[in-house]
Amino acid sequence: MSVTPHMPDHPAALALARRHSLRWWESLPWIAALAFFFAYPNHLGFGTELLIMVLFAISLDLALGYAGIITLGHAAFFGAGAYTVGILAHHGIWNEPLTGLALAALVAAAVGFLSGLVLLRTTGLTFLMLTLCTMLMLEEAANLGHHWTGGFDGLPSLNIPPLFGVFEFNPLIPKTQFLYVLGVLFLCFLFVRMLAYSPFGQGLTGIRENTLRMHAVGAPVRTRLVVCYTISAAIAGIAGGIWAQANAYVNLGTLGLDRAATVLIILVLGGFGRLYGAFVGAVAYMVLAHFLSKIYPTAWQLGLGLLLVVIALFARGGMLGIGEVLMQRLRPKIPPKEPASRPSP
Amino acid sequence: MIFTVDNIASMLLGGMAAGMVLFIVSVGLSVTMGLMGFANLAHGAFAMLGGYIVVLVMRHWGVGFALALAISFVLTAAISMVFERLLYSRLYKAGELDQVLFTIGLCFVFIASLTVFVGPENQPLTLPDALRGQLDLGLLQYRTYSIFLIVVGVAIAIGLWFGFERTRFGAQIRAAVDNRRMAESLGINIDRLFAVTFGFGSGMAALGGGLGAEFLGLDPQYALKYLVFFLIVVSVGGLGSIAGVFWASLIIGVLDFVLKKYLPQGGTLFIYALAILLLLWRPQGLFGKPA
Amino acid sequence: MNGTLLETRSVSKNFGALQAARDITFTLEKGARHALIGPNGAGKTTFINLMTGVLLPTTGTVLLRGEDITTMEQAARVKRGIARTFQINRLFRGLTVLENVYISVAERVGAATNMVTPAGKRRDVIDEAMHLLETLKLADDAQRTIAGLPYGRQRLVELAIALGLKPEVLLLDEPAAGVPSAESHIILDAIDALPKDIGVLIIDHDMDLVFRFAKRITVLVRGAIFAEGTPREIGSNADVRAVYLGQATTHGA
Ligand SMILES: Nc1ncnc2c1ncn2[C@@H]1O[C@H](COP(=O)(O)OP(=O)(O)O)[C@@H](O)[C@H]1O
Ligand SMILES: [Mg+2]
Numbered sequence: 001m002s003v004t005p006h007m008p009d010h011p012a013a014l015a016l017a018r019r020h021s022l023r024w025w026e027s028l029p030w031i032a033a034l035a036f037f038f039a040y041p042n043h044l045g046f047g048t049e050l051l052i053m054v055l056f057a058i059s060l061d062l063a064l065g066y067a068g069i070i071t072l073g074h075a076a077f078f079g080a081g082a083y084t085v086g087i088l089a090h091h092g093i094w095n096e097p098l099t100g101l102a103l104a105a106l107v108a109a110a111v112g113f114l115s116g117l118v119l120l121r122t123t124g125l126t127f128l129m130l131t132l133c134t135m136l137m138l139e140e141a142a143n144l145g146h147h148w149t150g151g152f153d154g155l156p157s158l159n160i161p162p163l164f165g166v167f168e169f170n171p172l173i174p175k176t177q178f179l180y181v182l183g184v185l186f187l188c189f190l191f192v193r194m195l196a197y198s199p200f201g202q203g204l205t206g207i208r209e210n211t212l213r214m215h216a217v218g219a220p221v222r223t224r225l226v227v228c229y230t231i232s233a234a235i236a237g238i239a240g241g242i243w244a245q246a247n248a249y250v251n252l253g254t255l256g257l258d259r260a261a262t263v264l265i266i267l268v269l270g271g272f273g274r275l276y277g278a279f280v281g282a283v284a285y286m287v288l289a290h291f292l293s294k295i296y297p298t299a300w301q302l303g304l305g306l307l308l309v310v311i312a313l314f315a316r317g318g319m320l321g322i323g324e325v326l327m328q329r330l331r332p333k334i335p336p337k338e339p340a341s342r343p344s345p
Numbered sequence: 346m347i348f349t350v351d352n353i354a355s356m357l358l359g360g361m362a363a364g365m366v367l368f369i370v371s372v373g374l375s376v377t378m379g380l381m382g383f384a385n386l387a388h389g390a391f392a393m394l395g396g397y398i399v400v401l402v403m404r405h406w407g408v409g410f411a412l413a414l415a416i417s418f419v420l421t422a423a424i425s426m427v428f429e430r431l432l433y434s435r436l437y438k439a440g441e442l443d444q445v446l447f448t449i450g451l452c453f454v455f456i457a458s459l460t461v462f463v464g465p466e467n468q469p470l471t472l473p474d475a476l477r478g479q480l481d482l483g484l485l486q487y488r489t490y491s492i493f494l495i496v497v498g499v500a501i502a503i504g505l506w507f508g509f510e511r512t513r514f515g516a517q518i519r520a521a522v523d524n525r526r527m528a529e530s531l532g533i534n535i536d537r538l539f540a541v542t543f544g545f546g547s548g549m550a551a552l553g554g555g556l557g558a559e560f561l562g563l564d565p566q567y568a569l570k571y572l573v574f575f576l577i578v579v580s581v582g583g584l585g586s587i588a589g590v591f592w593a594s595l596i597i598g599v600l601d602f603v604l605k606k607y608l609p610q611g612g613t614l615f616i617y618a619l620a621i622l623l624l625l626w627r628p629q630g631l632f633g634k635p636a
Numbered sequence: 637m638n639g640t641l642l643e644t645r646s647v648s649k650n651f652g653a654l655q656a657a658r659d660i661t662f663t664l665e666k667g668a669r670h671a672l673i674g675p676n677g678a679g680k681t682t683f684i685n686l687m688t689g690v691l692l693p694t695t696g697t698v699l700l701r702g703e704d705i706t707t708m709e710q711a712a713r714v715k716r717g718i719a720r721t722f723q724i725n726r727l728f729r730g731l732t733v734l735e736n737v738y739i740s741v742a743e744r745v746g747a748a749t750n751m752v753t754p755a756g757k758r759r760d761v762i763d764e765a766m767h768l769l770e771t772l773k774l775a776d777d778a779q780r781t782i783a784g785l786p787y788g789r790q791r792l793v794e795l796a797i798a799l800g801l802k803p804e805v806l807l808l809d810e811p812a813a814g815v816p817s818a819e820s821h822i823i824l825d826a827i828d829a830l831p832k833d834i835g836v837l838i839i840d841h842d843m844d845l846v847f848r849f850a851k852r853i854t855v856l857v858r859g860a861i862f863a864e865g866t867p868r869e870i871g872s873n874a875d876v877r878a879v880y881l882g883q884a885t886t887h888g889a
Contacts (some may be wrong), residue, residue, distance in 0.1 A: 010731070010775060011767055011779065011780065012733075012734045012765075012766065012775070012778030012779040013734070013762050013763065013766045013778075015779060016732075016734055016755070016756050016762055017737070017739065017756040017757075017759060017762060018756060019754070019755070019756050020754035020755070020756050021756075052789075057852070064442070065856045070440070070441050070442045072444070072445070082661065083810075089810065091870075097645050118623075118625060121625075121628075122624070122625075122628045124441060125382075125384055125441065125580065125584070126580065126624055126628045126629075127482075128384065128441060128445070128622060129576060129577070129580045129620075129624060130625070130755055132573065132576070132626055133577065133617045133620050133621050133624075134617075136573060136613075136617050137614055137617035137618055137621065140611070140614035140617060141614060142612055144610055144614060154764040163406050194751070194752060195751050196753075197754045197755055198744045198750055198751045198752060198753060198754060198755060199747045199748050199749075199753070199755045199758060199761070200749060200750055201751075201755070202738065202742065202755045203742065203743070204738060205522040205730075205731060205735075205747045206728050206731070206739045208730075209424055209727075209728035209729055209730050209731055210726050210727060210728050210729070212690075212726050213722075213726040213727065213728065213797070214692075214739075215690075215709075215710040215711055215714075216688070216710060216719075216720060216722075216726070217714060217739060217740045217797060217800075217801060218710075218711045218712075218715050218743045218744070218801065219711060219713030219748060220709075220711050221711070222500065237682065257569075257573075261449065264445075264446075265446075265449075268442075268446055279740060298457045298460045299457070301453050301456060301460075302453065302454060302457035302458070302461075304450070304453055305449075305450045305451065305452070305453025305454035305456075305457060306450065307450070307453075308446050308447065308449055308450025308453065308456060309432070309447055309450040309451060309454070310603070311446060311450075312431065312436065312439075312443045312444070312446040312447035312450065313435055313443075313447065315755045316443060327456060
């Protein structure tokens with residue numbers, strides 16, 4: 001009704017209207033994953049681990065990259081999911097993979113919702129400390145709840161029945177695991193992508209960029225943050241749950257500081273708030289770690305440390321951010337569409 | 346039974362000794378975090394560096410414990426000031442995320458460097474004879490070194506309190522913690538203040554690293570292993586408050602000691618839970634000023 | 637056109653020993669074009685913060701259309717029609733100009749809770765945001781991020797975000813400060829184009845702008861109302877001239 005005829009053509013409006021449309025390169029991660037499946041049948045265990053870290057990093061991206069929730073305790077949700085699957089399977093309560101994942105998501109979401117409700121009233125350093133302490137507390141609890149969690153040793157040899165009752169999880173040739181994780185990652189990614197491009201996701205970036213202004217445009221900021229945190233926790237829980245299923249065990253490492261730091265580093269390395277940073281970061285980190293950390297563990301740690309320092313100081317957008325800057329540098333060299341308009345000498 | 350006077354006294358002494366080490370290490374972190382608002386996760390790395398300097402200087406130069414501590418303080422303070430001027434200062438206006446990443450990165454660099462240059466194994470600290478053995482306190486006998494730590498810790502606390510409350514420099518720091526812009530407009534040189542405070546805080550960490558090495562051990566993982574405890578002490582006590590760190594250190598030191606003894610399983614869980622509840626009740630910590 | 641929109645009754649705010657607002661009783665009528673002036677540190681911004689819920693008053697009540705909103709959350713007040721701009725820009729710096737205004741419009745029309753439809757599919761929101769940008773002569777900058785925008789243009793985005801909320805009460809905290817004088821008319825033009833029954837309160841130090849815009853002026857000094865009246869009354873009030881006008885401007889009235 002109120003549409004003025006010339007406006008829809010404005011390039012800014014068009015760009016925003018088309019922002020969510022799929023681009024050709026978005027198929028690359030999936031093609032690469034399938035190519036990996038066929039090219040490296042002997043490294044599918046590594047590939048599965050990598051895909052799970054991508055999923056975990058995507059969940060963190062939603063909270064940290066989009067909503068600007070800076071947490072040091074995201075492994076709490078990964079662990080919650082992993083232990084949900086582990087405890088249910090170990091004690092013979094429930095072990096069907098897909099519904100098990102749903103339960104993992106549910107439990108992690110509950111942990112995220114409850115802790116978010118309480119913790120998200122704080123900000124900054126206090127929030128950082130609270131997320132850290134919450135995660136460490138859960139880790140201690142898992143350590144103590146011997147009877148249920150297996151304590152320090154964790155729960156080994158979980159019995160996970162075949163996917164759809166057909167596809168066996170073979171620990172030696174983890175083909176099923178790889179494709180299963182890839183499928184779940186794909187679905188979760190589509191969901192997060194949808195969220196990121198929605199008005200809700202746009203609002204999250206508003207909270208990240210300026211919380212005070214978000215209040216001033218009438219957004220119920222804390223509710224939004226809790227919702228985002230809960231969703232993020234649920235996806236982290238799926239990552240943890242599927243990790244437990246794919247490896248057929250759970251241990252304290254699923255909810256420790258190491259894992260929380262690793263996922264943070266992966267996301268930042270790739271570039272947060274960009275959806276694909278999780279992919280780039282996980283590949284870079286996991287591949288380097290895979291080759292370096294066994295042969296030259298100290299060099300790996302030194303390199304990683306220096307990399308973090310450099311990223312924090314000079315390349316806050318991570319690898320994707322560097323890529324974007326390079327692209328922008330290159331673009332002006334291509335003359336704009338009216339090269340003839342240049343005055344001739 | 347377990348609750349004899351002896352028992353209670355020895356638990357208190359043991360906990361206080363640990364608490365004092367916690368205090369000496371954390372007090373610098375508290376002041377720099379309160380003053381600069383910087384999430385410095387590399388503070389433990391400076392404490393570790395200090396511990397290493399103490400051990401190495403004693404081993405290779407044959408200097409005494411006290412002199413080694415002094416050398417460690419000065420060296421670590423100097424090194425940290427270089428870091429502050431060159432690197433930290435670029436991130437004062439950045440968000441917590443960049444600060445966290447930067448300082449975690451720094452921790453990794455410290456850990457890797459010490460592993461390469463000194464080795465991955467634990468570095469034992471040999472105490473001077475005078476500090477070994479038991480001391481007769483009349484009522485009970487107790488480890489001389491623990492008593493020494495308590496005395497040193499309390500002396501440092503009093504000294505710091507005096508310096509903070511009664512000197513011009515202390516007044517400048519307090520003014521800058523309270524209101525940075527105001528302090529700047531009063532002509533306080535913030536850059537210099539930050540650098541000196543940071544150096545001093547890291548020097549204190551080094552001191553704590555050296556003093557605590559005897560029972561905390563000293564290996565390259567130190568930088569991260571105890572970091573959570575330092576952070577808890579600082580946030581529970583309240584950023585920028587010396588009294589806050591002191592009492593928080595004492596409480597947590599004693600609690601940890603008692604819990605480890607009588608509840609070896611769930612002790613740490615209890616401390617985390619306590620820290621969470623306290624921070625939810627008072628996000629600014631026990632002695633911090635509300636935002 | 638008559639009726640009270642926003643009202644404060646004996647509102648005070650203490651910051652420790654400092655009384656930044658003292659006993660302010662004030663009304664903003666429907667259709668008001670009201671200016672709030674006073675020297676720096678008089679408490680003007682504090683007063684706006686009290687009305688919008690950024691700060692809670694130490695004593696006193698704030699009413700919107702007769703409803704007590706003294707302790708209501710900021711967001712709830714916005715939903716009831718109060719919008720403001722900030723003296724110091726509070727923008728979504730990493731986002732584009734269009735996205736900044738999109739967020740505001742999306743909140744108002746209730747699109748912001750939608751998680752399933754892409755933001756780009758809400759053409760109504762995009763078009764309305766674009767339209768606002770055109771009125772404020774910002775259309776050419778629509779795709780630039782705030783961080784890369786000159787300060788004066790950023791000030792206009794401040795206004796655009798507030799207007800995107802289609803408020804009934806609009807509180808403008810020095811909207812023209814930092815805007816090149818050649819462009820400050822854009823702000824007045826935009827306000828002129830608003831529906832007539834909106835109540836607008838403007839804080840500004842530019843007396844030309846204030847006297848051109850305001851039908852009523854309140855002078856705030858050291859947290860308290862010093863004088864209130866028509867521009868003619870204020871301009872000829874010797875006390876006001878002594879306290880404020882005489883020293884702050886050579887334009888006079
Ligand atoms: N959050 C705050 N805490 C303490 N003092 C404040 C705060 N906000 C404003 N003030 C003080 O209140 C007084 C009024 O400030 P302000 O409302 O910004 O004045 P104006 O907008 O008229 O220039 C000033 O002295 C200012 O320093
Ligand atoms: Mg003001």
